[in-house]
Amino acid sequence: MAERSRKNDSDNHKPPAGKSRHVVARIDDVAPGERMRVTIGRRTIALFNLDGEFFALGDICPHEFGSLCKGKLSGLARSNAPGEYAIERPGEFIKCPWHGWEFDIRTGQSYCDPETMRARSFPASVAKGADIVEYESGPVKGPYVADTYPVHIADDYVVIEV
Amino acid sequence: MSMTLDTRPDASRTTRSNQKLSVIDCDIHPLAQTPGEITQFLPVQWREYVETWGGFYRQALANTLSHPRIAPDVARHDAYPPKGPPGSDLAFMSEQHLDANNVEYGMLMPLNRGPGNQRNLEFGAALSSAVNDWQVAYWTSRDERLRASIVIPQEDAGAAVAEIEKRAGDASFVQIMVPPRSLEPLGRKRYWPIYQAAVECNLPIALHVSGINGFASTASGFPSYYIEEHHSNVQGMQSLITSLVFEGVFERFPELRIVLVEGGIVWAQALRWRLDKHWQKFRSELPHIKRPPSEYVSRHIWFTTQPLDEPERPQDLAAIFQDIGIDRIMFSTDYPHWDFDDPRFVLGKLGLAPDLAQQIFSGNAKALYNL
């Protein structure tokens, strides 16, 4: 499931068996509080930056297939008793733009039906450009192929594992 | 591969290789980009009236409903065109919905608290006509897939009939639109001239959830929350069917066709059972009712699918739809509202054989609206 990405997580070079890693953005492309939709093969993925940490969810809402990336960021409305209202964890939930289903960006878990419904969650991490060029050929795909590496080799990139 | 937040309509969904069905959408909500778009069609004295007096409804608030909606503009968050509110831009609507979802025909249901709710009846009549002019000028004349609904001031039967007769020859109008929450239940005789005109012009009557009649939307008062108010659309439709049936509207107008829009469907099964069961004890009060109530429902009433009911046991949906009558059910999306139904979702949930699904997606609407 989702691993919490750390700002300088460049230790883990090899993805687990059956998984591949894809560079999808430079970290500057998605500012804190912003989101971006990326495509890896046939998957559309919504990438979120929560205060410098990156999280990736399958973009398609498990309810009626709305695009989560087009939804609204919110906190979680909670209550201890009727008539009491509070918001917890502001900005850490994405609401589907259609029916408003709420998903925890960190885990993909839906709030209205935690048992059966969740958005697909993909591990996202940050890797340094210098490390990326040392990856073996094959799995690393994305917009920053070849022609961008030499230019931005010192930058940090967001890598998603699918 | 996208690098930035994509603000275009959902173009990645344009190619729907998995969507083989042709779709007729029986509930689309066009909106004016500015109020002037509609008021330009008003005679000058009514344009001045609007500027001076605004709307006048049977409720405390002048410009909004008493239960704020859960979403701004009642809309999907991704349905905002570059300019104007959701539903106001035909090009955007085409790209995001009509083209993307293979919509062969779309039935327009203009809302905005409706001219039929205006307490000033003369203004309501003028506004009805203006909305109807606007539908043609901005929508049906610009996209041949779209069809309009004749908006009428139902509380003034004479003016309503006049508006129906004015539009009846225009093929862009396929039905007459009336809000279910009218001053009196719609089965009452004061509304019968409207049904007379409908059958003479061979037009169905579409009842889209709405209406401000000054009464609470429940039998026990005004709900506190929007979630309750939203649900009360169901009770409104249930009341409507009960009134139409027990008042003998279908005995008097055997050709009349009624479309219930956006009220849901599956509740109608238990309602039919209830009507049939208790009618037996009330027969001496209702000597004009010659058939079991459920027969009138089966013969005269159509339902649109959105918001699609989601039974806890998915198989119950198909079973109940078949009990109510597959031929009476018509697909709708409610675009651009927040509780929009995507056709792929509906197809997946229906659990019906392709030919039955196709009836719901387009066949029944083609037959009803003569498309």
Next chain:
Amino acid sequence: MPLTAETPSLFGPPAIDCDIHISVPSTDVLLPYLDAYWYDAFVSRGIDRTSFEMTGDSPGAPHSARPDWRPSAGRPGSDLPLLKGALDAFGTSAAIANCIFGGVALHSADMAGVMCRAVNQWVKEEWLDKEPRLRASILVPQNSPEHAVAEIEHWAPDTRFVQVLMLAGGKELLGQRYHWPMYEAAARYGLTIGVHAGSLYHHPLATSFGSYQAEDYVAQSFAFESQTLSLVSEGVFQKFPDLKVVFLESGVTWLPACLWRFNKTWRGVRPEIPWVERFPADIVREHVRLTVQPFDAPDMADGLRHWCDQMGTDEMLLFATDFPHWHFDGADAFPLSGDSSLARPILFDNPLATYARLHAVEQEDAIP
């Protein structure tokens, strides 16, 4: 008679009838229960000679009474021997009597409160004291929580009162906090809240006022649907986790579609009512019960089975005859065989589990 498992009913297992009707034959029977002021008011104003029959409850209407349950004189439901005969015929172990009196519709809360007190006193003396199988609901003026709570407090020590009675069509929706003092008191004493079909007509039962009583009768189930939304949305069951609500004479089969829709809407609108933290349908399954007469379905036996399958539980339904109303003929109050897996739950177990006070058979500290 103690409620035991060894007293089989006509249907096989023992039976507890959760909705029978008692009618006040005429207003003057309440006079003995009034204090000096109110006696004077009733007599001098002719209130004792006024009919408080409620709209939609015409005694001559077919649904008001089965022909064999109509007394030769007086209103349906006012004849104790007829009731005893029905209890004997069904072999009922206990029956919960609901006495609805039109005084609850009066806008003077004080007068409505006085009438409720008098009615409940009359029910105790003329019915509960004379037929040991009977239990009763406490009639309250639901529009006045102050008076309602006073009435609850007054009758709670008499364990033959098992429920607080109100109507589905009130001035405000029953979930609203305005009513909560009643629920607090009821929960404290283990009384259920009984919501019965009927209306005080502060609002039309339908979207507006129709022409026929048939419309209003059918519309009762719409009122119950609204009350379901209100009770859950307002958080009544969060606040009062032990409270049970019984829907009496609702028709029953409207509920599954209501809950599916409620669940669906809640998923998207949840933040509006953040104290509702699980599916509304699950809250209803836990806290709401329904009496089975009338049962709106072409075939009641199939309908009962199908409903329990759809709802995924056999714990929600309560046996009732709705005596003397006419919903079935002969002894066909319960169409399932006594061996059916649903029989004992509906006839006996569910009523016993719902009405906690049924367990307390002996009457302690009887009130005067």
